[in-house]
Amino acid sequence: MAEKTRVLFLIPSLAAAGAERQLCELVRNMDPQRFEVHVAVFYDPVDCRGGDLTPDIAGLPHVRLHSLHKRRGLAGWLVALPRALRLARRIDPHIVHGYLDGNLAALVAGLPLRKPLVWGIRATVTDPAQLSRLALGVFRATLWSSRFVDLVIFNSHAGLANHVALGLRAPHRMVIPNGFDMVRFRPDPEAGARLKAAWGFPAGTPLVGIVGRLNPVKDHPTFLRAAARLAKVRPDLRFVCVGAGPAAYAERLQELARSLGLGDRVRWTGNVGDMPAVYNALALLMLTSTDEGFPNVIGEAMACGVPCVATRVGDAALLIGDTGRVVPAGDDEALAGSALELLEETPAARLARSAAVSERIRAAFSCQALARTTETALLGLLAGTPLPAGGSK
Numbered sequence: 001m002a003e004k005t006r007v008l009f010l011i012p013s014l015a016a017a018g019a020e021r022q023l024c025e026l027v028r029n030m031d032p033q034r035f036e037v038h039v040a041v042f043y044d045p046v047d048c049r050g051g052d053l054t055p056d057i058a059g060l061p062h063v064r065l066h067s068l069h070k071r072r073g074l075a076g077w078l079v080a081l082p083r084a085l086r087l088a089r090r091i092d093p094h095i096v097h098g099y100l101d102g103n104l105a106a107l108v109a110g111l112p113l114r115k116p117l118v119w120g121i122r123a124t125v126t127d128p129a130q131l132s133r134l135a136l137g138v139f140r141a142t143l144w145s146s147r148f149v150d151l152v153i154f155n156s157h158a159g160l161a162n163h164v165a166l167g168l169r170a171p172h173r174m175v176i177p178n179g180f181d182m183v184r185f186r187p188d189p190e191a192g193a194r195l196k197a198a199w200g201f202p203a204g205t206p207l208v209g210i211v212g213r214l215n216p217v218k219d220h221p222t223f224l225r226a227a228a229r230l231a232k233v234r235p236d237l238r239f240v241c242v243g244a245g246p247a248a249y250a251e252r253l254q255e256l257a258r259s260l261g262l263g264d265r266v267r268w269t270g271n272v273g274d275m276p277a278v279y280n281a282l283a284l285l286m287l288t289s290t291d292e293g294f295p296n297v298i299g300e301a302m303a304c305g306v307p308c309v310a311t312r313v314g315d316a317a318l319l320i321g322d323t324g325r326v327v328p329a330g331d332d333e334a335l336a337g338s339a340l341e342l343l344e345e346t347p348a349a350r351l352a353r354s355a356a357v358s359e360r361i362r363a364a365f366s367c368q369a370l371a372r373t374t375e376t377a378l379l380g381l382l383a384g385t386p387l388p389a390g391g392s393k
Contacts, residue, residue, distance in 0.1 A: 004036040004062075007378065008093035010084060010102035010109065013043040016051030018296045019122045022155070022178050022370070023099055024056045029179070029371035032062035038091050039063060042070035042080055042102070084109045095378055104138070107145055116381050119152045119170070124159040124293040124314060128166065146170040151381055153374070156294035158314040174377060177315070178294050179370025182362050185276050185303035187354065192280030199267055199281070205238050206283040208339060211275075211297045214245025219288040219311075220253050222332045226286065228260040229336035234343065239266045242278055279304035284339055289313050290329045303361040305354035309338045319365070323357045 009027065014020050027037045044067050045052040057063050066087055070080035088096060088109040096113070098106030099120040110117045121142075128136055146152060147169040154160040154175050164173070193203060201207065208227065212218040220241060227239045239262065241253075250268065257266045272278050279285065285301040285308045292314035299319055301308055310316040311329040320326055325338035345353065379385075 004034060005095070005379065005382065006036045006038065006091060006093040007095045007097055008038045008040060008088060008091055008106075008109075009097045009099055010040050010106045011042075011099040012101045013041050014039075014045065014053040014056075016053050019100055020053055021056075022122075022296075023120075024053050025179055025181060025367045026370055026374060027063055028057055028060060029367045030062065030375060031371075032060070035062060035375070037063045038066060038093065040066040040068060040084065040087055040102075042068050042076075042105070043072075044069060081105060081108050085112065088113055088115075094382060097378075101138070103142060103149075104145065107148060111148060116151075117149045118378065118381065119146070119149050120155075121152055121159060121163065122155050122293060124156060124162050124291065125166065143167045143169065151377065153377065154293075156292075156315040157318065159293045176370065176373050176377065177318075177365055178296060178299060179367035180296075180299045180303045180361050180365055181367050182303055185279070185300045185361075187305040187358060188276060188280045191274070191277040192282070195272075195274065195277040196281045199240065199269065201238055201267075206234075206236060206343065207238055207240055207281055208284045208286060208343075209240040209242060209278070209282045210286050210288060211242045211278065211301070212287075212289070213243045214241075214250050214253060216249075217289055217291050218243075219290050219330065221256055222311075222330055222335065223286055223288045224253070224257050224260055224262060224266070225332035226288070226335035226339065227257075227266065228262055229332060230339060230343075231262060231265055233340060237265070237343070240269055240278075240282070241266060242269045242272055244270045275300060276304060279306050282306050284309065284342055286335060286339065287311060287313075287316060288329075288335065292316060295319070299361055299365055302357045305358040307342050307353055307357055309335055309342065311335075319361075321360055323353065323360050 011023055030037055045054045058065060068080045068083045070076040084105050095118055096106045096110035096115050097118040103119040106117060128139060131139060149170045152170040152173040155178050157175050160173055160175055210223045230237055257263060279301045285306050287295055287298055287310035289311055294315045298308050298310060298316055308320055308324040310320060310326055312326050313329055317326045327334035327338055
């Protein structure tokens with residue numbers, strides 16, 4: 001039997017967040033007959049804020065989990081990095097793969113072993129001046145040291161172009177889009193109806209929602225202004241803001257909603273655990289962000305058959321294709337107009353659009369597609385297959 005390819009992933013934690021979930025989906029769907037996967041986290045699961053994804057991949061026959069037991073703060077690295085190097089020597093992986101803030105640690109662990117190095121970059125840093133001093137230092141170190149990395153994988157074309165423009169020096173880089181779990185995220189009208197009732201909305205009430213943390217980059221004010229425009233034309237519409245954030249900022253947003261006459265039309269749900277039910281409760285999802293890389297909420301909503309109207313940021317247009325609408329950032333009039341077009345389609349047209357929306361994700365952005373494309377890239381790296389240089393795949 002041929003030896004399996006051993007891949008060591010290094011990631012800060014498996015806290016329940018979008019990028020961490022993508023790593024779990026990747027390793028869960030990698031071919032167990034061809035790969036032996038090791039996932040090393042810096043922080044123990046008990047330290048994860050907002051939930052832990054370790055159970056999602058624990059117990060899989062081709063996956064081994066490790067913790068470096070890092071303490072919080074810079075001093076913790078003095079212990080964690082030597083542990084990472086010792087772990088890499090013990091596993092003897094064919095490939096060392098960093099992920100998120102694990103990229104620089106992967107460099108430390110992989111270079112002494114002369115192993116092929118892969119980085120996974122998920123962010124789009126459009127304005128480094130907005131970073132903290134520490135984050136800016138890490139970002140600059142990442143750009144400079146990327147020359148020693150064999151392959152950098154981005155999840156968005158926007159992220160790749162942005163990093164190259166800012167000085168990424170890796171000779172080979174490519175884009176592998178996120179993948180979505182079509183079993184978890186699927187059309188489920190009954191789950192949506194139950195959640196809608198729990199929120200206090202009568203059956204049949206059309207909901208327009210925004211999903212994302214309460215943060216200026218998500219531009220909730222533009223969503224609220226678009227909602228106010230829609231409410232004037234469609235008094236039957238109601239709106240939901242799913243996500244949490246600082247109390248002071250949340251209060252400012254709620255005051256804006258009241259000033260726009262939306263006080264009793266908008267529900268602020270905070271974080272919700274059952275996200276498939278959230279999407280299935282919506283007639284339409286809006287994304288009003290001013291900056292994104294690969295917006296997972298669009299793919300998750302579409303997998304559930306929910307049409308989307310989004311601002312032209314990151315790879316939103318690539319995800320939506322011709323199944324929804326994409327408008328300039330900050331343009332609440334265009335958002336409202338595009339949303340109204342979709343909301344006022346005939347029932348037959350809405351059903352057809354919902355099916356097309358879900359099928360687009362299934363065909364091009366499934367977890368299986370994520371895993372197969374990544375496997376091909378990793379095996380090609382080991383085989384010396386020509387990789388993308390100066391661009392994307």
